[in-house]
Amino acid sequence: MHVDSELSAYLDGELAPAERATVDAHLATCQRCTGRLAELRTTASLIAALPSPRPGRSLVPRVDTLRRLDGVDERGFAGWNWLRPVRSLSALASGAFLFLFLVTAVARSGTGLGGGGTTATTAFGPAGAGAAPATSAAAPAASAAPLVSAAPAPALVPAPAPVFDAASRAAPSPPAEAVSRTEAASPTAVVTRGVAGQQISDPLTEPLFWLALAIVAAATAFLAHRRLRTT
Amino acid sequence: MRGDVARIGPIVQHGAVDGGDLLRRARAGDGRAFEDLVRPEEHALFRHVLRMVGTEPEAEDIVQEALLSAWRSIGGLQGGSFRAWLFRIATNRAIDVIRARRRRGELPLEPSDDEEPGWAEPVVPGPDLPEIAAGAEAVGLVEEALRAIPAEQRAALLLRDVEGFPYDEIALIAAVEIGTVKSRIHRARLAVRNALVARGWRSSSG
Numbered sequence: 252m253h254v255d256s257e258l259s260a261y262l263d264g265e266l267a268p269a270e271r272a273t274v275d276a277h278l279a280t281c282q283r284c285t286g287r288l289a290e291l292r293t294t295a296s297l298i299a300a301l302p303s304p305r306p307g308r309s310l311v312p313r314v315d316t317l318r319r320l321d322g323v324d325e326r327g328f329a330g331w332n333w334l335r336p337v338r339s340l341s342a343l344a345s346g347a348f349l350f351l352f353l354v355t356a357v358a359r360s361g362t363g364l365g366g367g368g369t370t371a372t373t374a375f376g377p378a379g380a381g382a383a384p385a386t387s388a389a390a391p392a393a394s395a396a397p398l399v400s401a402a403p404a405p406a407l408v409p410a411p412a413p414v415f416d417a418a419s420r421a422a423p424s425p426p427a428e429a430v431s432r433t434e435a436a437s438p439t440a441v442v443t444r445g446v447a448g449q450q451i452s453d454p455l456t457e458p459l460f461w462l463a464l465a466i467v468a469a470a471t472a473f474l475a476h477r478r479l480r481t482t
Numbered sequence: 483m484r485g486d487v488a489r490i491g492p493i494v495q496h497g498a499v500d501g502g503d504l505l506r507r508a509r510a511g512d513g514r515a516f517e518d519l520v521r522p523e524e525h526a527l528f529r530h531v532l533r534m535v536g537t538e539p540e541a542e543d544i545v546q547e548a549l550l551s552a553w554r555s556i557g558g559l560q561g562g563s564f565r566a567w568l569f570r571i572a573t574n575r576a577i578d579v580i581r582a583r584r585r586r587g588e589l590p591l592e593p594s595d596d597e598e599p600g601w602a603e604p605v606v607p608g609p610d611l612p613e614i615a616a617g618a619e620a621v622g623l624v625e626e627a628l629r630a631i632p633a634e635q636r637a638a639l640l641l642r643d644v645e646g647f648p649y650d651e652i653a654l655i656a657a658v659e660i661g662t663v664k665s666r667i668h669r670a671r672l673a674v675r676n677a678l679v680a681r682g683w684r685s686s687s688g
């Protein structure tokens with residue numbers, strides 16, 4: 252049997268010893284196959300001798316200034332890059348801060364704490380008589396009581412109620428009373444001290460505080476995203 | 483696109499390049515080490531892709547993109563021949579470009595390689611082999627013959643005869659079994675030989 256199909260592998264030295272021996276034995280007796288082997292050998296050397304042009308420019312990418320893609324390649328090599336979690340967390344935080352901004356803003360506007368007390372009066376109904384003076388003027392600790400009793404009334408404005416409840420429960424106390432007596436002038440000041448029931452204005456109920464945090468978090472997420480995209 | 487990032491398994495290393503340390507640093511993210519590691523292969527990659535796709539500008543772009551892709555995925559490279567891994571990325575890209583060309587009708591469809599090709603016989607007496615081999619005519623004939631064979635066969639033949647890869651590494655580069663590599667190389671070489679014979683070449687023993 253001729254060994255035509257084995258000649259290339261034989262030429263390339265890729266036959267197993269037993270197969271190689273078989274071809275050797277055949278070549279010893281077959282002129283045709285010996286000739287064909289020579290032709291294949293010459294063909295291979297012609298191919299090897301083809302001109303080998305060089306590229307006209309450098310093809311090696313300048314990677315010393317590039318980072319690998321986030322340390323994660325297309326096949327999921329698990330490098331770690333801290334920008335990704337920063338981006339995700341900042342985006343989530345921004346959403347949460349925005350929500351809190353909306354909640355506190357509605358709370359403020361719903362009870363008219365930022366301005367006149369009329370809204371509060373109507374919202375609070377019968378207890379409004381007691382509540383109104385509490386919100387618009389300096390009030391004794393008794394203001395805590397109307398606030399508490401007013402809590403069930405404003406079912407129409409549920410959002411402010413928890414704020415009032417928490418504040419009044421937090422400190423319906425002499426400090427609030429004393430502070431609110433002395434700081435009669437500014438309704439806003441009364442609000443921050445009476446409602447919060449704390450010594451110093453509470454930023455947690457200030458809508459602009461949450462809005463500022465939301466903006467900062469959003470900016471952080473955006474910058475992290477830009478940085479990730481450019482690498 | 484075929485996965486051009488190789489998970490080349492452990493195979494025989496061919497020629498321990500001094501890049502043992504370079505490879506380690508490149509995998510750790512050292513861009514300069516990567517550049518030093520691939521620069522020696524730039525010329526070979528270019529000539530291989532050029533013979534695959536045919537035009538220099540296209541070959542340059544393909545090699546550059548292949549090296550960029552290699553940089554991005556080098557972190558995932560497991561053991562084995564780094565050179566074979568580079569050629570795998572480049573060859574895959576070249577074949578994808580060829581296939582896209584074919585789909586757009588810019589290239590004729592490749593001949594079906596189902597049948598076992600035969601050995602062409604010389605029809606007319608022609609110059610002896612040494613005369614052809616010494617002339618530029620042989621280069622043109624061989625190049626033309628290479629362009630005419632299927633891309634996968636051409637790749638295997640070039641990797642063997644020009645780049646010197648053994649069959650087992652070519653199998654990893656092409657992601658096929660060794661038997662397929664053997665068959666492709668034989669058919670490709672036979673096709674080039676037949677093209678030479680058709681132009682009148684006859685072996686001295688014929």
